Amino acid sequence: MVVNQADKPKEYWRWTEYNWFDPSRDWRKAKIISGGVDVGSVSTQAVIMLDGELYAYSNMRTGSDSPDSAIKAMKWAMENTGMKMEDLTYTVGTGYGRVNVPFANKTVTEIACHARGANYMYGSTVRTVLDMGGQDCKAIRCDEKGKVVSFLMNDKCAAGTGRGMEVFANLLAVSIEEVGEMSLQVEKEPPPVSSTCVVFAKTEATGLLRAGWPKERVLAAYCSAMAHRVVSLLERNGVERDFAITGGIAKNIGVVSRIEKELNLKALKPRYDTQIAGALGAALFAKALVEKGKG
Amino acid sequence: MFANYGYKDGSGEFFISVDTGRCAGCPDKGCVEACPEQVLEVITDDYDDQVIAVREEHRKKIKYSCAPCKPTGGTKEIPCVAACRLGGLRHSW
Numbered sequence: 019m020v021v022n023q024a025d026k027p028k029e030y031w032r033w034t035e036y037n038w039f040d041p042s043r044d045w046r047k048a049k050i051i052s053g054g055v056d057v058g059s060v061s062t063q064a065v066i067m068l069d070g071e072l073y074a075y076s077n078m079r080t081g082s083d084s085p086d087s088a089i090k091a092m093k094w095a096m097e098n099t100g101m102k103m104e105d106l107t108y109t110v111g112t113g114y115g116r117v118n119v120p121f122a123n124k125t126v127t128e129i130a131c132h133a134r135g136a137n138y139m140y141g142s143t144v145r146t147v148l149d150m151g152g153q154d155c156k157a158i159r160c161d162e163k164g165k166v167v168s169f170l171m172n173d174k175c176a177a178g179t180g181r182g183m184e185v186f187a188n189l190l191a192v193s194i195e196e197v198g199e200m201s202l203q204v205e206k207e208p209p210p211v212s213s214t215c216v217v218f219a220k221t222e223a224t225g226l227l228r229a230g231w232p233k234e235r236v237l238a239a240y241c242s243a244m245a246h247r248v249v250s251l252l253e254r255n256g257v258e259r260d261f262a263i264t265g266g267i268a269k270n271i272g273v274v275s276r277i278e279k280e281l282n283l284k285a286l287k288p289r290y291d292t293q294i295a296g297a298l299g300a301a302l303f304a305k306a307l308v309e310k311g312k313g
Numbered sequence: 314m315f316a317n318y319g320y321k322d323g324s325g326e327f328f329i330s331v332d333t334g335r336c337a338g339c340p341d342k343g344c345v346e347a348c349p350e351q352v353l354e355v356i357t358d359d360y361d362d363q364v365i366a367v368r369e370e371h372r373k374k375i376k377y378s379c380a381p382c383k384p385t386g387g388t389k390e391i392p393c394v395a396a397c398r399l400g401g402l403r404h405s406w
Contacts, residue, residue: 126359127359129359130360165314165360166314166359167314168314168315168316168317169314169315169317170317170328171317172320172321173320173372173373174320174322174373175322214323250321251321254321254326255317303359
């Protein structure tokens with residue numbers, strides 16, 4: 019008997035992993051080399067700062083082994099720099115898997131780290147931060163120093179998270195990195211997908227596809243529902259200018275533009291990779307702890 | 314800082330809000346002992362303040378964890394809120 023197997027399905031949810039470092043700087047001249055590792059439910063980022071200035075980072079998918087993901091991410095950030103793990107003065111772990119970072123000197127919650135990271139990335143005028151992570155979504159208000167004033171988190175359901183978007187990318191066979199642009203290619207905004215739950219929203223979207231809706235329209239309906247969901251979270255916590263978005267979904271122009279429209283407020287343009295905000299904040303905490311003499 | 318623990322779902326909003334600015338100044342944290350369901354605990358937050366927080370295992374089921382102390386459970390005043398002398402604790406429902 020001959021069994022013909024179909025080709026392995028493409029993983030449309032898979033985003034590009036990458037690392038970066040600044041070759042113009044010499045880490046050997048730095049007084050404080052601070053590290054930050056954000057082990058999230060979906061992705062892990064490692065950031066290295068030299069005396070409080072961004073030097074290197076990596077962004078990769080979190081595997082099933084959190085300690086291993088943390089080590090791999092930090093080693094990947096150090097790639098081609100000549101730096102070794104023992105060269106780090108102090109490291110702070112954050113994120114969902116923060117307790118599983120074997121080389122971290124301290125752990126800090128991702129809420130505090132995202133506020134601190136956003137303060138560095140967007141400047142001291144940021145007062146409201148929306149972190150749209152892989153498995154949760156956080157509305158944070160902070161002061162001019164990046165200290166949290168209030169926060170609200172949704173980690174009970176996948177609506178408004180990166181994982182929810184990955185489900186839709188796979189369903190519609192559209193690369194996760196193209197979802198945002200594609201969702202804007204509609205002449206008229208469709209009504210949002212009515213289901214709050216991602217599982218039911220997927221069922222609803224399947225029905226819309228069967229009814230003849232093009233992919234662009236279905237994506238527009240989902241991005242719109244996601245934006246509405248996070249706006250209600252933001253409004254409950256209060257929204258104050260300036261407003262910034264961090265996390266992977268901040269790269270999705272389809273969701274970001276709809277959030278801006280609902281809030282009637284423009285989000286600040288990112289100068290750095292929005293996914294490293296948590297790890298960047300952790301590295302800033304690490305530097306501050308060394309300076310306080312706790313390192 | 315206002316720390317909001319809980320969630321919003323199809324049945325409503327269920328948050329316990331802690332004003333950590335007030336909480337940090339409270340010496341006895343009487344609310345922790347007052348809670349019959351051991352929902353609250355004292356933690357050191359990211360800014361090194363001793364404050365109370367909702368235990369991790371209760372955060373996604375707070376509506377049910379706190380149900381015995383709600384008026385429908387026969388209680389007139391929520392014990393943890395009544396025990397908070399500085400007015401730093403609030404339930405959203």
